[in-house]
Amino acid sequence: MPGDIPNTTPLNKFKIPYNAGKSLAIFFGAIILALTLWNSWFTVAPEEVGIILRFGKYVREAPPGLNFKFPNPIEKVIKVPVQRQLKEEFGFRTQKAGVRTLYAQKNYRAESLMLTGDLNVVVVEWSTQFRIKDPFKFLFKVRDMKSTFRDMNEAVMRQVVGNRTVNEVLTTGRRAIAEEVKRSLQTLCNQYETGIAVDQIVLQNVTPPDPVKPSFNEVNQAQQEKEKLINQAMAEYNRIIPRAKGEALKTIQQAKGYATERINEAQGDALWFEALLKAYKEAPEITKARLYLETMDKIYPKLKTKYIIDQEIKGLLPLLNLGKEGK
Template sequence: MNEPIEIRIPEFIRNGLILWVIIAIAVISGAITSTYTVQAESQGVVLRFGKYLKTVEPGLRFKAPYGVDKVYVLPVRRQLKQEFGFATLGASNNNQFSEPRTRTREKSMVTGDLNAAEVEWIVQYRISDPRLYLFNVLDPEGTLRYVSESVMRTVVGDRTVDEVITIGRQEIEEEARDRLESLVNKYELGIGIDQIQLQNVNPPPPVQASFNEVNQAQQERERMINEANGEYNQEVPRSRGVADQKIQASEGYALKRVNESLGDVASFKSMLAEYKKAPEITRTRLYLESMKEVMPKMGKKIILDEDASQILPLLQLNDSGKGALTR
């Protein structure tokens, strides 16, 4: 049988190879740990031996390897949100919503008129200062949740249940945003508040049916008032138009009668002047003119003298086609 051939590597070669392997590993790991990438919507906060060094913009960056520099990448240009009283499934932010038991507590509130209401809302925010966000407060997003809940309870507690559920939603959103932004700046969380949106605002389930009936009654009342106002706006202008038309017609008729009266007066005065000059002639002329106007309206009349004894005067000699007698 053939015996295996043992090849012995000199000790110095073996030690040198291990050294080169160690050097290669060190170089590769140094190259890997000295580069990093900051995404387009983010900024990188660089720490050196745990102390803040600088904030870098997006792109391929270099740092001291082997853990000398540590980088936190924060999405400063992305709008983040926190949900209160409800939860949207599939959220990537762990602080976007709370546990189910906590949600029930968050949305249960008391209004200024001592009524209960369930208020769900969203806080939309951005990381405005990465350095403050990382190092000034231990849990900035958790602090934001507590502060937001406190602010919303304060704002809701200053209003009636009708304002919270119906007409006062926009005012509540604006006031809550201003108060939350003021407190966030005061606590130096490194967060900027973009918007607060109220979602579902309802009375508690045991009284929700009664509250809906009240709302329906109020809506019906508003509808009837609007219909009445519509009819009023339709009828009143039309009545005013008819009244104006009649007034203008009356004024025109009055003006006509006045002008006619003035004309009659002027005619009478001129006639009186002529009468004073020749009374008999004027009297006769007036009589004849009056008879001229009156006689055609009387129809055909036959006036006989008491001495008439023949039938000839009774014939209609002026009617060419008629020979009948007129009695």
Template sequence: MADNNNGPENPGPWETKHKRAPPEIEDILRLGRERLGGLVPGGPPPLISIAVVGVIAFVAVSAWSSLYTVPSDSVAVIQRFGKYNAEVPPGLHLKLPFGIDVATLVSVKRQLKQEFGFTTPGSGDPFQSPVDGRRETEMVTGDLNAALVEWVVQYRISDPLKFLFEVREPGATLRYVSESVMREVVGDRTVDEVITIGRQEIESEALLKMQALTTRYAMGISIDQVQLKNINPPEPVQASFNEVNQAQQEKERLINEARREYNKVIPLAEGEKDQRIREADGYRLKRINEAEGDAARFTALLAEYVKAPEVTKRRIYIETLEEVLPGIGSKIIVDGSTASILPLLNLDRQQGDQP
């Protein structure tokens, strides 16, 4: 048997390829080789050494296959010999090794989504089945027109047990359910409603129907939202469809301009009409009140005249002169009983005026 304790004169395999270790490490290695009974190359492996290595390997494999970690947004469904055993919360756990217990991780707190007609890079659904996206989007509306409808379904796994064991391929089943419901909802509306004003109603109705079907099929899935994306006509008619849309937009623009002019002119005319009517009413009331006042004054004056005609005549004469004389610039008073006319000081002339 070759000597395993190689000295400096006969370097061993390790020492030939690597530098010599310090004396303390050489002693430890030598002691280990002696206890293992010559497991180094060139030495016969005894049965006890093989047993020790087998036990160590068995323990290592058992520990490696027994420990597992459940993320914080998931739960683990444990199957023992293929039968459901338990549902494990997030954290570090142990299970029976060598495939006796199988842990399947299910994300229950993360929102998943399926996209129809398009694919966002890096956001694919792990349960999504590969299908022809173009075929999914081709739909027929209620007025027998064609449309390309793209939408997104956002959902969560509400019951891991039903999700794993009640339905085969739940991701693909959800995809088929979503496509069927969307075709039904779109088929009940015209193409104009689908493209323009009916989007919100389509989303709400599709959400309710998908929730009802997933509950009926016991899929363990909760639908959170259905959102429509791009809705376009088929490619062969897109140019004509765009021309029709432009014509409709031009029509709406002209109608809005006409309404704006109408709203600007008509209220102004209505305001002028109301103003003229109010002015006429005011003038009518003024003339009526003046006429009634003059009639009342004349009636009162007539009554006084009947009582004292001379006094009334003189009073009317004086009142008339009071109204007339202030408007006359130069006044010459002639009394027939006077013998001659004397010059009078013109009190109405202002200072500085020429005589």
């Protein structure tokens, strides 16, 4: 149109040279190739297993070490720690483990507050230690595995605690409770096909609720005092009864010995009398004289004062000084 200023810029001024365009294409191609190769290899740690998904579908497992796969988004790898022991905590949370472990200050009583079989309330804090034995089941058989596993733990613990008295839960039954929870939880994990192996249930802290702790402490003190008195009584029993039994046995043995001695003496006396009777029958006078002499021989040495009187003497009494001991 008249008055317009004509465009005098050459068209070939904005054209990219052929060699420069080829170099740029090679550069971008190299970057794409490098990214592809970078996404094609991966390393699995010794305690892990790599799960390979192709377009979201499970295809294989990758062992520990260096492995290769198709680049994203064709194949994706999920690393599962199958050799590592994992832990879930209930009623508390560990912020920092060490010599002086730090715990979270948040209140988790909704997890740990439970009802016992005798309708008492206790606070049970515990941890579950487990391993992943089947990574395929762990990843794909149950939706939201962590939440489901925690719900299973709570359900099993509440069932086991609800079947026991408060004294069992607080004192003597803690080990049995942990073992029963472990068995029941493993059975439930197998039924749900979670791929989890339960290693251990650790009862961290089992206490009565704060409002009733003073009453429970008084009951525990009374029970401890009762056990103390029972132990003292048993100690006294163990001290006295064995001694009494020993003395009774000693008396019995002495009585048996005395009985045996008396029986032997009686049998000896009987044999002596039989022998004496036999001798008397053979020579009565001689036997009488011998017995008389033997008896006198035993009696006379024991007498301090001796009077030998003829049986024909009369009026002897005025002559005897009976008030003095003779020599």
